[in-house]
Amino acid sequence: MTEMSHQPLNPLTDRTAVADRAVEGARTVEGAGTVEGSSLIEAIESAALSIAHGAASVGSAKVLSLFEEWVGRTPDAPVVIDGSHSWTYQDLDAAAAEVVVALGDRVHPGDLVGVCLDRSAALVVTAVALARIGAVYLPLGPRPGQRRIDAVTEDLNVVCLVGDPQVLPERHRTAEHVPLALPAQGANAGGTVVAAFAPPGSGARRAPDEAFYAVLTSGSTGRPKAVAVAEEALGTLLDWYRHETGLAPGDRQSLLIGVAFDPHLLELWAGLTSGAALVPAPDEVRWDPAVLTDWWRDAGVTVCVGATPMIEPLLDRPWPRDLALRHLIAGGDRMRRRPGHDVTATVHNAYGPAEATVATTAFAMTGTDRLAGEQTPPPIGSPLPGVTVVVTDTEGRVVPRGADGELRIGGTCLALGYLDPELTARRFTAPPADLNLPDRLYRTGDRVRMRPDGLVEFIGRLDDQVKISGVRIEPAEVEAAFEQDPSVRSAVVTAPRTPDGRTRLVAHVRPAAGAACDTDALLAAVRAWLPEQAVPSDVRIVDSYPLDANGKVDRAELSRTAAEPAAPGDGGLPTGATPGELLVLRAVRDLLGRPGIALTDNFSDSGGTSVQAARLLTAIERESGVRLRAPQLLRQPDLRAVAALIDERRAAAPQPGA
Numbered sequence: 001m002t003e004m005s006h007q008p009l010n011p012l013t014d015r016t017a018v019a020d021r022a023v024e025g026a027r028t029v030e031g032a033g034t035v036e037g038s039s040l041i042e043a044i045e046s047a048a049l050s051i052a053h054g055a056a057s058v059g060s061a062k063v064l065s066l067f068e069e070w071v072g073r074t075p076d077a078p079v080v081i082d083g084s085h086s087w088t089y090q091d092l093d094a095a096a097a098e099v100v101v102a103l104g105d106r107v108h109p110g111d112l113v114g115v116c117l118d119r120s121a122a123l124v125v126t127a128v129a130l131a132r133i134g135a136v137y138l139p140l141g142p143r144p145g146q147r148r149i150d151a152v153t154e155d156l157n158v159v160c161l162v163g164d165p166q167v168l169p170e171r172h173r174t175a176e177h178v179p180l181a182l183p184a185q186g187a188n189a190g191g192t193v194v195a196a197f198a199p200p201g202s203g204a205r206r207a208p209d210e211a212f213y214a215v216l217t218s219g220s221t222g223r224p225k226a227v228a229v230a231e232e233a234l235g236t237l238l239d240w241y242r243h244e245t246g247l248a249p250g251d252r253q254s255l256l257i258g259v260a261f262d263p264h265l266l267e268l269w270a271g272l273t274s275g276a277a278l279v280p281a282p283d284e285v286r287w288d289p290a291v292l293t294d295w296w297r298d299a300g301v302t303v304c305v306g307a308t309p310m311i312e313p314l315l316d317r318p319w320p321r322d323l324a325l326r327h328l329i330a331g332g333d334r335m336r337r338r339p340g341h342d343v344t345a346t347v348h349n350a351y352g353p354a355e356a357t358v359a360t361t362a363f364a365m366t367g368t369d370r371l372a373g374e375q376t377p378p379p380i381g382s383p384l385p386g387v388t389v390v391v392t393d394t395e396g397r398v399v400p401r402g403a404d405g406e407l408r409i410g411g412t413c414l415a416l417g418y419l420d421p422e423l424t425a426r427r428f429t430a431p432p433a434d435l436n437l438p439d440r441l442y443r444t445g446d447r448v449r450m451r452p453d454g455l456v457e458f459i460g461r462l463d464d465q466v467k468i469s470g471v472r473i474e475p476a477e478v479e480a481a482f483e484q485d486p487s488v489r490s491a492v493v494t495a496p497r498t499p500d501g502r503t504r505l506v507a508h509v510r511p512a513a514g515a516a517c518d519t520d521a522l523l524a525a526v527r528a529w530l531p532e533q534a535v536p537s538d539v540r541i542v543d544s545y546p547l548d549a550n551g552k553v554d555r556a557e558l559s560r561t562a563a564e565p566a567a568p569g570d571g572g573l574p575t576g577a578t579p580g581e582l583l584v585l586r587a588v589r590d591l592l593g594r595p596g597i598a599l600t601d602n603f604s605d606s607g608g609t610s611v612q613a614a615r616l617l618t619a620i621e622r623e624s625g626v627r628l629r630a631p632q633l634l635r636q637p638d639l640r641a642v643a644a645l646i647d648e649r650r651a652a653a654p655q656p657g658a
Contacts, residue, residue: 049398049435050391050392050405050450051388051435053387053388054383054385054387054388057411062235063212063234064128066238066272067128067269068093070249070272070274070275071093074089074275075090075093077277079091079092079271079272080092080278081277081278081299082120082185082188082189082279082280087183089275092124093128095181095183099125099129099180099182100129100133102181102195106159107133108134108159109134110134110136110206111133112135112136112138112158112159112206112214113137113158113159113162113195114140114158114160114162115139115163116144116149116164116167117162117193117259118189118283119188119256119259120183120187120189120280121183121189121280122182122183122189122190123259123268124268124272124278125182125183136207137212137213137214137265138158138213138216139215139264139265140161140216141258141531142164142188142190143167144167145527145529148529148531149168150169150171152216153201155201155226155419156200157204157205158200159197160178160196161196162193163194164192165192173196175196175197177196178195187280205226205419205420207226208228208416208417211229211416212231213228213229213265214226214228214229215227215261215265217354217355218477223477224477227262227355227417227419228415228416228417228418229354229357230415233415234269234357234358236386237357237358238266238270239385244348245270245329246326246327247303248274248275251276251277252276252277252278252299252301252302252324253270253277253278253279253303253304254279254281254296254299254305256281256285256305257305258286261332261471262354263332267305270303279299282295287613287614287634288614288629288630289317289618290617290621292310292314293320293323294320296324296325297320301324301325303325303327303329304325304327304328305331306328306330307332308330309611310611310614311330312335312337313614313618315338315347316337319340319344319367325345326345326346328347328348329348329359330347330350331349331351331359332467334458334467335378337377338365338371338375338376338378339365339367340373341367341373342367343372346365346366348362348364349362349363349378349380353409353444355409355427356409356413356415356442356444357415360383360384360387360389360409362380362381362382363379363380363455377458379451379456379457380448381456382455382456386411386413387412388410388437389408389409389450389456390408390410390437391403391405391450392406392408396429397432398432401450401451401454402450402451402452404448404459405447405448406443406462407456408429408442408443408444409441409444410439410440414428414438427442427443428442429441429443445465447460447462466495466505467503468505468609471531471533473505476493478493478505478526478534479507480529481530481534482507482526484525485522485525486512487512487515487517488510488515488517488522489512489513490509490510491510492555492558493505493507493508494508494555494558494559494562495559496593497563498563504592505534505535506538506540506593507536507540509539509540510543510544510545511541517541519539519541520605523535523605523607535609537592537607538593540562545558563593573585574598577599578647579647580642580644580646580647581640581643583620583623583624584620584639584642585597587620587623588603591608591615594607599638599640600640601639602639603616603642604634613630613633613634617629617630617633620646624646624649625650626645626649
């Protein structure tokens with residue numbers, strides 16, 4: 001296509017200029033018919049401006065009502081299949097009814113309930129029970145950091161937490177407990193589950209009356225912020241999902257996404273509202289691409305939602321044969337390649353912030369596409385039903401198609417807002433006048449470009465926010481976690497890229513006067529405040545920060561130095577190291593960007609995340625031919641023990657010619 005000028009136009013004052021520039025582009029838009037007179041101008045302007053509307057959303061049925069319809073129609077059909085354990089729609093209905101009775105008069109419509117469970121039948125029962133009560137489901141994950149959850153329950157009026165008492169914060173551990181008779185079988189099932197009631201903090205915020213669920217996102221103040229979503233917004237998304245994937249009775253929908261993240265709501269309720277069965281993924285499946293595809297085959301998964309950093313490595317390998325998988329929805333990060341010709345599933349590159357209900361645009365790809373196998377980023381697609389997308393300049397004016405700008409989203413997909421009204425007012429804004437747009441637009445902070453055909457291409461972020469393993473991270477939140485430690489005077493977090501394009505977090509810590517900072521101890525401490533993906537892979541102790549011409553911290557310079565070795569002399573390889581030790585040490589140092597890591601260090605304690613563990617397992621198999629499983633890696637006390645496994649496997653392997 002012919003690249004348009006990137007000089008933004010004001011559509012309210014430059015309408016003639018817009019029309020003149022757009023004639024050719026309007027004629028190339030797929031499906032554009034022949035129009036005359038004023039209709040021609042309208043068509044040209046519509047094509048010229050970076051505005052796209054999804055199909056009109058029809059009045060979606062209530063989410064819970066659709067589930068209850070399936071209980072009546074197919075009571076004996078499986079609703080959760082977890083290994084050798086299975087529950088029917090009738091079983092789930094009865095179990096949810098028991099939870100409703102157990103919570104009695106303690107939980108009311110509109111109450112926030114924090115759920116600290118993993119992917120399991122128990123989690124599904126809890127979600128249905130809370131929907132029946134009208135309570136607001138707040139998924140927090142099975143092992144929430146204690147200080148993070150303390151902050152959440154101080155800021156938000158969380159009536160109770162549901163989970164194993166041993167993983168709950170101290171004040172909920174000692175609070176009044178109501179036992180819940182939840183299913184206790186399955187790969188991720190917990191032991192005892194209770195509803196723990198503790199008084200909320202003074203001034204804690206309630207959810208809006210219309211809220212169906214709420215999720216946490218990273219907050220620049222150092223504390224997570226909560227987004228509330230209405231049932232209608234989720235229902236509209238589910239209508240699209242069922243239509244796009246054909247999800248129906250007999251299908252098996254994965255439960256793969258981490259429970260604390262909003263796509264978890266999509267996969268959970270997609271299964272429940274379609275008559276399909278949900279299949280919870282064992283934890284190790286999420287760490288190892290090879291194990292994930294084996295699980296797809298063994299569990300008979302037909303539709304799956306996964307984070308892009310988890311899915312993309314699969315597209316670099318030969319596609320497994322004999323999979324029942326028809327649709328694979330990937331999102332949460334920029335996809336850098338298209339599926340190859342051997343991929344038998346339709347791969348959907350989906351995009352959407354939690355503030356706009358999980359997914360707002362999508363682009364479907366198959367192995368028979370003309371561009372299949374190309375090592376080029378696909379677009380994030382076109383808007384889903386009920387969604388309007390707009391690309392604007394810094395002043396909020398709509399830019400021409402082909403020009404870069406900030407993506408703003410409106411329509412029935414929008415969340416009700418944050419539980420903080422002031423933050424809601426800053427991020428959910430009025431649209432430009434006279435353009436027939438929804439009355440609210442969410443400012444994503446994402447830099448995009450809309451092509452003449454209306455497809456949207458993702459370029460990057462406009463602010464300091466970054467994505468690590470598909471999760472949005474505010475560096476300020478990570479900095480605040482470090483600054484909780486009395487030995488830390490200040491912290492600055494940067495996100496340099498590795499040579500292969502991966503983003504990692506590096507914390508630059510300035511010690512308090514007279515204090516000595518231990519990097520391993522600091523990393524251990526911040527884990528209580530942050531989700532896994534927000535824990536930096538490297539901590540660097542500094543005496544001062546570089547400053548720019550305005551006297552502010554020069555983050556660009558810090559990021560540049562963070563991409564270099566931390567200390568030129570500390571990355572040597574130990575004398576007499578075994579082949580396995582050399583392999584592991586080099587691979588981990590490269591993955592984490594920490595040349596000083598030693599064989600006596602633990603992978604997770606050194607900042608290794610689940611996605612990095614998957615990459616480490618892939619590197620080990622590529623270099624040594626030894627395939628380790630994620631639990632084997634994570635159970636080892638240090639890297640020397642991991643290396644010993646590799647050396648043992650290689651020694652036991654048959655030698656060529658033997």
